[in-house]
Amino acid sequence: MYSEEHNVFREAFRNFVKKELSPHVDEWEANGAIPRDVWKKMGAEWYLCPWLPEEFGGSEADFLYSVIIAEELIKGGAVSLMTPLHSDIIAPYISHLGNAEQKIKWLPGSASGDIVLAVAMTEPDTGSDLAGMRTHAERDGDDYVINGAKTFITNGIHADLVIVACRTDKDAKGTKGLSLICVERDTPGFTKGKKLEKMGLCASDTAELFFDDCRVPVANLLGEENRGFYYLMEYLQQERLMCSLQSLAMAEKMLELTLAYTKERKQFGKPICSFQHNAFKIVEMMTDIKLGRAFIDNLILKHMRNENVVDEVSMAKAWTGEMANKMAYQCVQLHGGYGFMDEYPISRYYRDVRPFSIFAGTTEIMKQIVAKNMGLM
Template structure:
């Protein structure tokens, strides 16, 4: 993470970026190919990151975390992308799951789960998406039936990052389907020796192979009422409340990927010779890289603005929706143009640019598709006085 012109990039963030880069070069990069084959990172890697303080940096120190802000976690994610590692697993574990628990959990719940997550001893996942529901969260069918001091959960989830390796899963389920969003609750399922919980299969994805993505089943899974986050029926509001920080994850990792792609392509264009001279000597190549480098610079300025707003508590839904949509689309465009400069080598999985290309495609889908983001933005542009209808 370069720090040119960044008011938010304090010495603390800069030091963390340096540390994360050094740690990943030793603890992660040599193992990436194997992780991609097995579709998940080693448990020892999680424990090592926990030992070195690179997990749950934004969780308060009293609950075992780093005592920083969510931006500390963003810095670690940026470093992962630059080290050639898909950040998806860490996005969920470092940002998504712990911030639900810190925001909505009781002190007892925080004591139970957060220190283990920060240590890498418990991996987190969020089970929201279902086979028949994607962006329409209010239509989820997984049912949580109250039974005395417990809830009994039944249903199926899909596209769950960390699903096959998670120890702590936040499950979105409805206590009353007729209430739609007002009937959704969030329940923490601890998978160890959990009767009725199963991993149906680990899905084969286009990219991001270092992280597992799984289908999960809950067959009469019984969890204590004490495992519910917040009030019954408040789950949808909680899900919506966490979206700004979660959607900004895409902007953070997209910017890192864009800058990484430009760096890789520029280096290759200077080293590779064609027709008796370096590729960079070709005017078309220079122009392509000039445009991509400019896109990268503009993206960085927009991201810095969003991070500054987030830290000030001023990041609104419209702005973060613009960021999520724009960064995801730009990442795909820039990485594609950079890959083209590699010729046939760009299509080989062993080249980092090919992995960036495959990983980028999902950014336009998860966390709210590009179409949903434009719908959110568009609603703010409608003049109520004109009586526009959907």
């Protein structure tokens, strides 16, 4: 499915990661942050939002270029650099729902790295059940006045523009009456809480956001008022597909590291991969990867043909997230004590892969979606 151009691009991006990103990951993880200029560096090389039209600073690249970027960031160890979320999950909301003014205001900066994007759905009391969202935006003349709090927001500290899911119709119940409103950095009443400390993805910035009589112009509404939940569901297909292929890329990388280690490491006079128990374990993991690769590549192609693959993508998100986490456990086990040491990369992948079965909808919620669509619930 990849053309020669895609392969050349992969090689070029892999070299960029090797030269510009991988050597700095340890320092970023230790500092708990990725410097802002990394975003600009990515933007300068057209590695942010590559699919955007040229007029907005993109190169009109197909979705496979985004897939390549997401995979190679993971393979190069820069899992914490959340540019795929920015480029392929959040910028599409602006591109698809934004009016001409919004697009020209925010998209070129998103492609250059001058504007970092975040999306804020989760609240302290509302995670899986988005219908329970309490952050609300009341209309006052030509403004919305937003009050509420969001948590676990990726890119939260760096963010220059946050798409905030708010309740705009206080009488509406459940998933009705929600809207997507863009809030810019430095808007009075909008504050960022502390950067949250995490067990993995330590360099990625995850923050709480607070809205206290935060006044934004009605012109910052994305799409139509009260259609927010519908939009979130519509664009979650790409978000969950991205997460699935990232989980798979992590599994591939973990197995690659483990194969190299177990061929090298000897005990009882033999490489540890040659003990039948370990060899069979490795074969089972390789089988999972081959199955996952066939499934995900097929979904990528269907998604590129604009097919509705919500159910299959939900299955993929659940399956790859769990598979990669199980693989992380097995791969650390095969590394023995060295697998527990920070100096071995498998240890970081083990920690970084954990939230892939949690964010963008947990494994359980993915199964719930499919079960409902199958008429089981």
